Amino acid sequence: MIVIDGKKTALDIRAELAAEVSAATAKGRRAPGLAVILVGEDPASQVYVRNKEKGCVEAGIASFAYRLPADTKQQDLLKLIEECNARPDVDGILLQLPLPKGLDAQACLLAIDPAKDVDGFHPENVGRLSLGLPGFVSCTPAGVMELLRRYNLPTRGKKAVVVGRSDIVGKPLALLLTRSGEFGDATVTICHSRTPDLAAECRSADFLFLAIGRPRFITGDMVRQGAVVIDVGINRTPEGLCGDADYESVSAKASAITPVPGGVGPMTIAMLLMNTVQSWRQRTA
Numbered sequence: 001m002i003v004i005d006g007k008k009t010a011l012d013i014r015a016e017l018a019a020e021v022s023a024a025t026a027k028g029r030r031a032p033g034l035a036v037i038l039v040g041e042d043p044a045s046q047v048y049v050r051n052k053e054k055g056c057v058e059a060g061i062a063s064f065a066y067r068l069p070a071d072t073k074q075q076d077l078l079k080l081i082e083e084c085n086a087r088p089d090v091d092g093i094l095l096q097l098p099l100p101k102g103l104d105a106q107a108c109l110l111a112i113d114p115a116k117d118v119d120g121f122h123p124e125n126v127g128r129l130s131l132g133l134p135g136f137v138s139c140t141p142a143g144v145m146e147l148l149r150r151y152n153l154p155t156r157g158k159k160a161v162v163v164g165r166s167d168i169v170g171k172p173l174a175l176l177l178t179r180s181g182e183f184g185d186a187t188v189t190i191c192h193s194r195t196p197d198l199a200a201e202c203r204s205a206d207f208l209f210l211a212i213g214r215p216r217f218i219t220g221d222m223v224r225q226g227a228v229v230i231d232v233g234i235n236r237t238p239e240g241l242c243g244d245a246d247y248e249s250v251s252a253k254a255s256a257i258t259p260v261p262g263g264v265g266p267m268t269i270a271m272l273l274m275n276t277v278q279s280w281r282q283r284t285a
Contacts, residue, residue: 001251001254001255001256001257002151002255002256002257003251003256003257003258003259004147004151004230004256004257004258004259004263005262005263006143006147006258006262006263006264006265006266006267007262007266009146009147009150009266009267009270010143010266010267010269010270011266012150013146013270013271013273013274014055014058014059014270014273017059017060017061017273017274017277018058018059018060020277021059021060021061021277022060024284025060029284030089030284031060031061031062031280032060032061032062032091032092032276032277032279032280033061033062033063033064033087033089033090033091033092033276033280034052034056034061034062034063034064034090034091034092034093034094034118034272034273034276035064035066035084035087035090035092035093035094036049036052036053036063036064036065036066036094036096037066037068037077037080037081037084037093037094037095037096038065038066038067038068038096039068039069039070039072039077039096039099039100039103040068040069040070040099040100041070042098042100045096045097045098048096049065049096051269052094052269052272053065055269055270055272055273056273056276059273059277061273061276061277062089064084064087064089064090066080068080070100071100072100072103074102074103074104074107074108077099077103077108078107078108078111081093081095081108081111081112082111084116085111085112085113085116090116091116091118091276091277091279091280091283092116092117092118092272092275092276092279093112093113093116093117093118094118094119094272095108095109095112095119109121109122110122110123114135114136115279115282115283116279117136118136118139118272118275118276118279119136119138119139119272119275120135120136120137120138120139120142120172120275121138121168122136125137126167126172129172129175129176130175132179132180136275136278136279137172137176137271137275138168138169138172139267139268139269139271139272139275140168140169140211140232140264140267140268140271141168141169141172141173141176142176142271142274142275143264143267143268143270143271144173144176144209144230144232144264144267145173145176145183146267146270146271147230147258147263147264147267148183148230149183151256153183153207153228153256154182154183155177155182155183155184155185155186155206155207156181156182156183156184156185156186157185157186158186158187158206158207159186159187159189159204159205159206159207160174160177160186160187160188160189160205160206160207160208160209161188161189161191161201161202161204161205161207161208161209162174162177162188162189162190162191162209162211163191163192163198163202163208163209163210163211163212163218163244164190164191164192164209164210164211164212164213164232165190165192166211169211169232170190170192170209170211171190173209173211174188174190177207186207189201189204189205192212198222199221199222202218202222202223202224203222203223203224204224205223205224205227206224206227206228207227207228207230208223208224208227208228208229208230209230209232210229210230210231210232210233210243210244210245211232211233211244212233212244213233213235213244214233214235214244215233215235215237215242215243215244216235216242216243216244216245216246216247217244217245217246218244218245218246218250219245219246219249219250220246220248220249220250220252220253221249223250223253223254224253225253226253226254226255227253227254227255228254228255228256228257229245229250229251229254229256229257229258230257230258230263230264231243231244231245231247231257231258231259231260231263231264232244232264233245233260234260234261234265235260241260241261242260243258243259243260243263245257245260247259247260
């Protein structure tokens with residue numbers, strides 16, 4: 001049974017990006033730039049932003065931090081986004097969610113230049129994904145696909161079940177799995193809270209992707225022998241962090257599995273950095 005190490009893979013990606021950026025800056029090119037906008041004092045958001053800024057340093061990316069008070073007005077936040085859109089040294093814009101009450105997150109996300117939308121949330125990038133066109137892909141599902149590639153777990157011709165239909169994980173992941181290619185070409189079923197006989201659907205999967213936010217909900221009796229299980233869930237419990245899978249019973253059946261923590265989670269920031277470098281390549285070519 002393979003334990004898919006997202007933490008090590010993310011470190012490998014950061015090192016690869018750092019080498020590319022270092023080689024380019026040594027020849028006189030500017031470093032990639034990521035604008036990080038944090039509004040308010042949400043503790044979890046502050047931790048996420050610090051981790052993203054640390055990742056930027058490790059990858060050689062310039063991080064431009066904007067920390068705004070919780071009482072920031074909508075028009076002031078939109079003005080800042082427009083300023084970042086116009087800055088030639090900013091290749092990506094990250095607006096940390098959730099925003100404080102009174103701010104319209106959707107309007108702010110729509111205001112971000114799609115060419116700098118390294119989170120992959122703008123409708124233009126979502127549309128490009130659905131049409132199979134180049135564009136930025138939401139970081140968590142992009143990280144899942146990168147793990148499949150790096151661990152050589154091809155999905156072509158396989159049955160994939162995605163448990164969860166969120167706009168930032170379940171739906172884009174399903175689209176990626178249906179794209180042409182060795183790590184695509186899957187027959188995909190999306191399951192959710194209204195799916196009858198979820199256990200039977202899960203047992204039908206060669207590849208099982210979990211993103212429902214319910215701790216240890218998927219148990220070993222719901223998993224086919226030899227299935228690949230990718231657990232995107234991160235749940236806080238009195239015993240600590242855990243995924244959507246009951247790791248002990250599911251890992252006894254799986255041929256490969258991501259642990260929680262240390263699986264998909266670290267890949268989200270790694271793909272944010274990769275998207276930023278991708279934007280920088282396009283803007284400085």
